[in-house]
Structures are given as structure tokens and as C-alpha cells.
Amino acid sequence: MRNTKPQLSFGQIWNMCFGFLGIQFGFALQNANVSRIFQTLGADMEDVPGLWIAAPLTGLLVQPVIGYFSDRTWTRLGRRRPYFLWGAIFSTAALLVMPNSPELWIAAGTLWVLDASLNVSMEPFRAFVGDQLAPRQRPTGYAMQGFFIGVGSVVASALPFVLAKAGVANTAGPGEVPDTVRYAFYFGGTVLLCAVLWTVLRTREYPPEVLAGFDDAHPPGTLAVGDAPVPSAAGGVPWLLLGIAGVALVWVMEWDRMLLVLAGLPLAYGVLRQVAALGTRGMVAAIVGDLHAMPVTMRQLAVVQFFSWFGLFAMWIYTTAAVAQTHYGATDPQSAAYNEGANWVGVLFAAYNGFAALAAVAIPWMARRFGLRATHLVNLWLGAAGLVSVAFIRDPQWLLLSMAGVGFAWASILSLPYALLSDSLPAHKMGVYMGIFNFFIVIPQLVAVSTLGFLLGHVFGGAPMRVLMVGGVSLALAGLFALRVSRPLSERARIRGVTA
Template sequence: MSNQNLSVKERQNASFWRLWNMNFGMFGIQYGWTLELANTSAIYEYLGANAEQIPLLWLAAPVSGLFVQPLIGYLSDRTWFFLGRRKPYILGGAIISSVALVLMPNAPCLWMAVALLWILDISINISMQPFRALVADLLPEKQQTRGYAVQSFFIGLGAVIASLSPWWLNNIFRFPAIDESIVSIPSTVKLSFYLGAIIFLATVIWTVATTKEYADEELPTEKRSASQISSRSPIDINKLSDRGIIDCLNKIIPKGIKQLVWVQFFTWLGIFAILIYFPTTVAHHIFGAVKQNSALYQQGIEWAGICISFYNFVCLIFSFFIVKITEITSRKLTLFFCLLSGGAGIVSLFWINDRYLILLPMICFGIAWAGIHSIPYAILANHVPPKNMGVYMGIFNVFIVLPQIVSSLGLGWIMINLLNKNSLLAVVLGGFCLLIAAIFVYGIDDGVEYREINPELLKSKLTNQS
């Protein structure tokens, strides 16, 4: 058997441990990202930020995703280094992220913390985007849902452990958490970030060392990179109308992706509000904390970490069943159920005042979290040409980060003028957005339909129109 046939056979029969190894680095990425998610709003408040300023200070997250992920997707489709196509970006981003994680909790002032968040988010995006494309590169269509479910498992596992870090450092290892005489970032938060930096880098190195990428000559034609076979059965861009770039994109982007746009828009419009305000909501509205240097505030932030850990644990468990549920029903129906569950659970927080009862909505949100991080990507992989997977993953990410930018720029105004600076109402508003996203799932056509792109003809056409 030739080497080419062997590599194709291996790819079509990916073992459990191959799936494990190619996705293990996502555990570290999610560990670092969850530390950022669970603690950055509190860090901002420790450094003097007001509630209505928080969304704008989080602008780094969606803006970096908007520009970095499509760029990395495009470049990784067309480059080959000694490590492979996707792995150099995954490793490079991990190194920068680990440094930023060490520096973030030691920021002496608000503007420094904001600058470090920009660096951290850019580098996390550099690592994360190729992971999505890596699964599509190395697995056949029949295993892609399983591959993304394994990613969802590691997303849940990393988040479960990371979000608990400040709590177990304080309550199990008895590290001092906070000095009420001064307003400062707790030592347990700093130690959690140091640990996250180590885990982030170590897990990514594991994936890079154990996962083989295939050079173009080893791949069947339909899996080769865009740089090698860009002229294979292309759309004839010259036959498109002359109405401009948008018309070109409408002709090229598959119908299934365009149908997912509104689902993703309202999903991530809501997710942004939920994630940035949930920790401080628990501290202020469940624990009744007023001052950031109080023990109640620290307890509230730690309990929010427990809640985040809990819904990610639910995500982890539910990810085992997603493949079977989609086989019994459909990906479309499963995504609808996940979003409906998450939206209803978050909205119910409005009527809950007990720290233990808020764990019930976390079950619902954990189910949604598992679906959000796996099913749309599996649907996407079924609608795009394999050779353009990286760039399409980047384009798809635009429809995730744009609603977050809208939320970042507009939520502060809404907080001041409509929500009376009440972070709980901002979280509940996010829940309603998930319910709207569930409604838009109805319009998705989960069939196989894609066209391949000829980048040279597209570039020529757009240049002539400019």
C-alpha cells in the first residue's frame, strides 16, 4: 500500500486517541480563555472601572476575532511550514498567550489591563482558529461531528477546572484571597493565571507533537489546500453580475452559511452580555456586595466561578451525547433545543436570589454551550469545499464577532439609559437573545451544498470592479 493510500486510510479511520490528541490543545486554550472570561470584568472593577464601561473595555475580544481569525484562516490555507499548515499558528499563539496570562493579573492600572487583554485575545485567536480547521482537514465528513464534539468536551473540561481555580486555591490550599484594607487583585487570581499559562502552553505542545498534518501531495484532491488546486472546478467569477463585492460574495458563500448568520448573530449578541456581566451580577445581586475590596465581593466572584465551572461540566457531559442525539433527530433540531434551553435558563435568573438555585439555570446554559461550540461548525463543514475550509472558518467567525462588537459598543448605552446600570438585567437580555436565535434555527437547511472558490479569478474580478 502506498504512503498516500495509507494516510488517507488513517484519516478515514481516526481512532479515539487520534481525536484526543488533535483536540487536546483546545483544553489549554479554553483554560486560558475561561480565566480571562471569569476574572477580567472583576479585574477591571478592581482597577476602578464602572459597570457601564465594562462592555467597551471588552472590545478587544470581538475586534481581535474579527481581523485575526479570517487572516489566520487565509494564511494557514496557503502556507506550509516544517511543523505543518495549522500547527505553527497554534503554537505561536500559545507562546504569546502564556506570556500575556502571566502579566494580566499584575496590571498596575486600568489601561494596562486593557492593553494586555488586547494582546491576550489576539494571541488566543491565533491559536484557536486553526484548531477548527484542523479537525475538518484531518477527518472525513462522517467523523466531523464527532471531532467537534471532542473539541466541545475539552472546551468544557478546560473551563470546569479553570473557573474553579481561584476558589480551590482559597478554600482548599488556603492561599490568602484579599486584603480588605486595600483594593487589589487577589493573590488567588494571580496564581490561577500563572497556572493557566503553564497549562495553555503544555497542552498545545502536546497536540503539535502528536498530531500529523498532511502535505498536499499526501491528500486526495478534495482535501488539498487552496494554494495548490485553486483552479479545480471553480465558480466562473466572470459570469457573475457587476453589482459589486457583495454580489460576488452572495454567489460564492453557500446558502447554508448565510442561513446560519442570524442564528450566530443573536447567539453571540446574547452570549457577550451574559459572559461579561455574569460574575459581577453574582457578586452584587446574589451576595449583595457593594465594594470591590469586600469579602462578599470576592466570595461572589468565586461563586460565579463555581457556576461557570458547573455549566461547563454540563457542557462536558452533554458533549458525549450530541453525536447520538443528532443522529436520532438532526443537527438542526438539536441546535434549536440547545438554544431554547440556554435562553430559558438565563432568563429565569431574574427570579432567583439563592446562590444554590442559580445552579439550575446553569444546567440549561451548559446544554446550550455544548451545542453552540459544536453543531454550527459541523453544519458549516458540511456546506463548504474542504480546500477552502480555513478561510471559510475565518469568514464564519466574522458572524460571531460582529454581534459582540455591536454589543460592546451599544450595551454601555443600554445599561445607562434602559437598564439603570443593572447588570442582572443585562444578563437576562442576553437570555432573550438566545431565544431569538433558536427561532432562526428553523430556517437552516442542513444539506450538503457548496461551491469551490477560484481565488485568482475572484481577485481579478474584484480588482476590476474597484
């Protein structure tokens, strides 16, 4: 007899996803304002990507570890909810500290704490949907998360602009963050904590033994019991040699030191393989084993995620500088024109998140009508067109139209890859695999961090708008690779039912 998860009501899905409103409030304030804070505290534009390294690096380190432990956790609060709560508490504290940083290094350090804490909360939320919902409802669950991400980001991104219109000071002395940004961070910390508390207190979780008994607990082609075998240390040697050669080349040729981050990626993987081979039962060995044995669908999606998140990171880092320079004729972070442009970027980021909230309502219908892969392709191409168009629109008001395409892409990136992936993951490893999947989000960000500053200064002539165009091309490539992803089991079953 099939033991299928019961279908949850709209209200139950709402409650389990509501915490994402607060988490994205924190991410949106970070994405729209951190470059501004760094430049205000004296960072050069070419140095900004290096200061952003905290964001992808903490995700790379934190998410698989949190996924590993949350798979093995069971407390009075459940399996995933303890991580929601503690991540929210530390994120709130970081949001209160960051806009008051007296020095650049303090702001950069606070970004590490903020991003790590947000990742502690966010990673289990992805696994939470896989735990609680049957495969047929997962696209709706991830789309609901996308809706709350959109709503939270709209308000958070627009806050400095709204506060400035309300009369709050939008400029400050040298090395001081304007009150509009400070008050926005205070409000955001409060919203984050309250939203996550709502989900923690208004939801329940299946105990591990109940979860293991559902019919979607062990998809075909996955390991039903035990851990994946640990790959040999010998397989890591080529990666070690590649990384060492890259580091040496950057050092000898005296290239931009940020390229060391790029060289460090294969080096780090080679070291990880050696550490994993030393023990067959530890956390590192388990994560490396699962990484090596990842489902085929995850391997296919890795390429899609790489180009998607490279494009997004280019947008987050350089939109403020690009719009201020191109549309407001300003490069001085202390000038009124620059801060006016920076506030308008906040509005634009609010707009694309608002469009994402609307798209989140449409995406489940699109996915049922056209399939997950084709829907993702269309949305990514809309985002590519929107990002490239920023370079050709001269009236900043019309940039809102560009953000419509970006919003559809953003909503799709936040939902459809997870819907494509979740059907292929075993229930007892949902957390660790969602954490490993984050590798393919943060690795492109690390590549962006290590290369975009170099490209800006040595290839693009200091024009940040050209970086945005590269981001648009990257989104277009991601859409093409989406067609290579295997259809999920639930979609294949539906197609067979229609054609039978």
C-alpha cells in the same frame, strides 16, 4: 473510484483536539476574571463593555487573516500546527502579565494581546477538524473539542474559588488583584502551553495535494479552483454612507460614544470593499471575494450565530455584577461580599462548562437521533431558560441548576454550527472560511459592547440582571433561526438511505 478519508480512531481524535483544553483554559480565565480585574483597577461598571472590545475586535481581524495564511502554509510542522504553537506561546506570556498589571490601561492592552494570541491558535483548530476528518466523523470531532472546552473551563473557572478555600488570599489592597486570581493565571498559562504542545507533537496533517484528492474536497455548489470574484467597489458605497451617517448622528446627538462602534461596522465593511477593489490578487481581495461568495448554509448560520453570541457575551460581561448585586448585595469590588460573589460566579462558570462537557458526550447521539438542527434548537432553548432563571432564583446555590441549561447551549454552540457548516466548505478554503465564519461570532459581540452599557444605564436602571434576561431571549431567538438552516449533505444522504 471514491477517495474517502480514512476513519480515525478515538485516540487519534483525542490527540488532535486535546490542545483545545489549553486554549479554553485561557479563554475561561479571561471570561470569568477580566471584568473583575478591570473593576479592581478602577473601571466603572458602565465602562466595562468598552474595555472588553479587544476580545471581539481581535477575533474579527485575526481569524480570517490566520485562516487565509494557514490555507497556504506548509512546513515541517504541517499546515495548521505552526499557528497552534506560536499562538500558545504568546497567550501564555499574556496570562502571566495580566494579573500583575499596575494600571487599567496595561490590563486592557494585555487583553488585546491575550485575545489575539488565543485566536491565532483557535481558528486553525476548527479547520484542523475539517482537514483531518471525513464528514461522517466531523460531528464527533467538534463534540470532542467541546468536551475539552468544557473540562478546561471547569478547572479554569473554579480555580480562584478552590485557591481561596485552600487559604490563598482572596482580597487585596486598592488597585491590586487578589492572589487567587494571579495564581490561577499562572497555572493556566502552563496548562495552555503543555496542552497545545501535546497536539502539535502527537498529530500529523495531510499535505495539500493529498487533501485536494479526497472526495469531500469540493462540495457541490462551491468553487473548485481559483478564487472567488472580487465584488465591485460600487456595492460598498451604500455601506460607507450608512456608516458615515451613523457616526455623524452619534456625534451630533451626543449619544454614548460606544455607539460609534455600532456605526463603525458598516463603515468598515464599505472601506473593505473599496480596498479589495483596488487589487484582485491580494489577501484583502481574496477574503472579501470569499465573503461575498460564501455558501448559502453559512449565510443561514450567520443569523443563528448572531443571536447565540450576543446572548453569551451579555452573560460573560455582566454575570459577576448581576450575581454580586442581586444575591450578595454588593457593588463595591473591594468588599469581601463582592469578591465572595465573584468567586461564586467562577464556580457557576465552571459548572456550566462541566455540564457542557457532559452534553458534548450526548450531542452526537442527539444529532443522529433528531438531526443537527433540531438538536441545536433544543439546546439553545435550554440555555435561554437557564439564563432567564438567574433573575428569579434567590438562593445562589440553586444557580447551579440554571447553569445546566447554559452548559447544554454552550456545548451545542461550540460544535453543531461547525458540523452544519463544514460539509459545505471546499478543502482548499477550509481555513479562510472558518475565519470568515468567525465574523458572525465577533460582530454580535461588538454590537453587545456598543449597546449593553447604554442599555444598562439608560433603559435598565443600572440593573445588570436585566441584561442577562435579554441574553436569554437572544438565545431563544437563535434556536428558532436554527430551523431555517439547510440540512448538511451527509444528513440528507442518510435520510435518503433510510427512506429508499
